[in-house]
Amino acid sequence: KNEVEQSPQNLTAQEGEFITINCSYSVGISALHWLQQHPGGGIVSLFMLSSGKKKHGRLIATINIQEKHSSLHITASHPRDSAVYICAVKKWETSGSRLTFGEGTQLTVNP
Amino acid sequence: GAGVSQTPSNKVTEKGKYVELRCDPISGHTALYWYRQSLGQGPEFLIYFQGTGAADDSGLPNDRFFAVRPEGSVSTLKIQRTERGDSAVYLCASSFQAGVGDEQFFGPGTRLTVL
Numbered sequence: 001k002n003e004v005e006q007s008p009q010n011l012t013a014q015e016g017e018f019i020t021i022n023c024s025y026s027v028g029i030s031a032l033h034w035l036q037q038h039p040g041g042g043i044v045s046l047f048m049l050s051s052g053k054k055k056h057g058r059l060i061a062t063i064n065i066q067e068k069h070s071s072l073h074i075t076a077s078h079p080r081d082s083a084v085y086i087c088a089v090k091k092w093e094t095s096g097s098r099l100t101f102g103e104g105t106q107l108t109v110n111p
Numbered sequence: 112g113a114g115v116s117q118t119p120s121n122k123v124t125e126k127g128k129y130v131e132l133r134c135d136p137i138s139g140h141t142a143l144y145w146y147r148q149s150l151g152q153g154p155e156f157l158i159y160f161q162g163t164g165a166a167d168d169s170g171l172p173n174d175r176f177f178a179v180r181p182e183g184s185v186s187t188l189k190i191q192r193t194e195r196g197d198s199a200v201y202l203c204a205s206s207f208q209a210g211v212g213d214e215q216f217f218g219p220g221t222r223l224t225v226l
Contacts, residue, residue, distance in 0.1 A: 004153075035217075043154075043202065043217035086153055097206055097213050098144060098167060101153030 003027050006087050006102035013109050019074040021105045023087030026068065030090050033099060034061050034072045037084040046072070046085075077109045113137070115218035117203050123224045124193055132188040132221045136205030143186050144215060145178055146202040154202055160186060161208075193225045 004025045013019055023032070034046040047054050047061040049070065054061050058077075063070040074081055084106050088099040116135040124130050136143050142161055146154035156170040160180045168178070175193075180186040190197055200222050204215040 033215075040219065042219045043204075045214055045216070048214055088153070097142060097215060098156045098159050098170075099146075099154075099215065100156070101146075103151070103153045 002102070003091075003100055004087055004089055004102040006085075006105050008105060009103070010106045011108070013077050013107070015078055015109055015111050017077050017109075019077050019081075019107065019109075021072045021085050021087075021107070023070045023072070023102055024068060025070075025087075025089050027089065027100075028092040029068075030092055032063055032070050032090075033088045034070070035086040035088060037086060037104065039083075043086070074107075079109045079111050082108050115203055115205050115216050117201075117218040117221050119221060120219065121222045121224075123226065125226050126193060126195060128193050128225075130190050130193055130223065132190075132201050132223070134186045134188070134203030134205075134218060136184065136186070136203070137216055138184075139207065140205035140216075141183070141208050142206045142213070143180060144204040144206075145186070145188050146204065148200045148202055148220070150199075157188070157201075190223075193223075195225050198223055198225045 007022045031050050033048050035043050036046050037043045049063045058075045060073040084104040086104045087102040118133045144159045145157040148154040158168040158178050163180055163183045175191045178188045200220040202220045203218040206213040206215045
């Protein structure tokens with residue numbers, strides 16, 4: 001069983017829909033990251049969370065440390081949001097800032 | 112104000128050959144990370160440097176893989192006697208320092224194909 005699990009693996013939505021991607025982890029963490037990966041491989045950091053909630057534009061990320069769960073929400077989705085969204089954690093026992101990743105959620109938003 | 116750059120962007124090689132992949136971190140970033148991403152999977156940690164030294168190389172899959180960062184800036188990932196299973200996208204990331212609250216900035220990756 002992976003230490004970081006995401007659901008769903010694939011998600012197709014219509015433009016304008018509210019989207020939720022979930023991440024559960026089974027290890028102690030000091031931080032959780034949400035990343036966006038576009039075709040061609042480039043990864044962009046969206047959020048880094050250790051508690052509570054963060055918002056940036058149409059994106060909202062929440063984390064519940066007790067339940068070991070995080071969600072990424074996209075409001076008023078748009079085709080340009082189509083990408084792979086990856087959850088990654090910084091485990092307490094690992095060195096530096098090395099990250100442990102989920103397998104990603106492929107999001108497709110149709111016009 | 113360049114971001115993390117990686118060269119080459121694509122590399123095709125034959126089984127058994129030696130390859131070098133280069134990463135140029137953001138200027139001033141002391142921590143540098145190498146990850147490997149197989150098709151349809153999330154990235155997996157390989158090695159991280161703090162300055163010139165490899166602080167954690169526990170993710171390197173075997174002794175065919177080696178990485179250096181001699182001057183604390185550019186890093187080279189070296190793969191000897193490549194195998195078809197080494198085919199993946201190799202990602203490099205850097206951060207100002209290696210700490211809990213430090214954001215990592217990723218390069219575009221090098222797609223390695225071993226025929």
